[in-house]
Amino acid sequence: MTATDRSQEMITVAAQAAADKLAHNLIAFDVSDVLSITDAFLIASAANDRQVKAIAEEIEEQLREQLDVKPVRREGEREGRWILLDYLDIVVHVQHSEERSFYSLDRLWKDCPELPLPADAMATRNRPEDAVSDEAGNAVGFAEDLS
Numbered sequence: 001m002t003a004t005d006r007s008q009e010m011i012t013v014a015a016q017a018a019a020d021k022l023a024h025n026l027i028a029f030d031v032s033d034v035l036s037i038t039d040a041f042l043i044a045s046a047a048n049d050r051q052v053k054a055i056a057e058e059i060e061e062q063l064r065e066q067l068d069v070k071p072v073r074r075e076g077e078r079e080g081r082w083i084l085l086d087y088l089d090i091v092v093h094v095q096h097s098e099e100r101s102f103y104s105l106d107r108l109w110k111d112c113p114e115l116p117l118p119a120d121a122m123a124t125r126n127r128p129e130d131a132v133s134d135e136a137g138n139a140v141g142f143a144e145d146l147s
Helices: 005-020 049-067 097-103 119-126
Strands: 024-030 040-046 073-075 082-086 090-096 131-133 139-142
Touching: 005 024, 005 040, 005 049, 005 090, 005 119, 024 119, 040 049, 040 097, 049 082, 049 090, 090 097
Parallel strands: 040 090
Antiparallel strands: 024 040, 073 082, 082 090, 131 139
């Protein structure tokens, strides 16, 4: 079994939304062969709690606007270190860089096939962790450029 076209479409929209808010190291896995509860995981990182929240909010907004879907469950909003958005077909993990390094979901799911992502999302794999965003989570530059 592989991820459905609908799941891939949701992953694409979510990944683009995350990339637009300066998430880094975006990766998506097709977990449909090993899990019966979902088709795919999207994992994204951010350098600070505020950015984790902004990325999760943008993903949620874009999925609602473009595909008319809402998460059935949302966890971690208060702490802002790891926000999980469960859409049943896909699960989105937006993690603070420290949580991502510690929990290492990438390593846990590395044997699952990667799903294709938009070019902007793929480019986040080289995005420095010191990318800076404004209060709304919009890209404004890098820490060394703003000093």
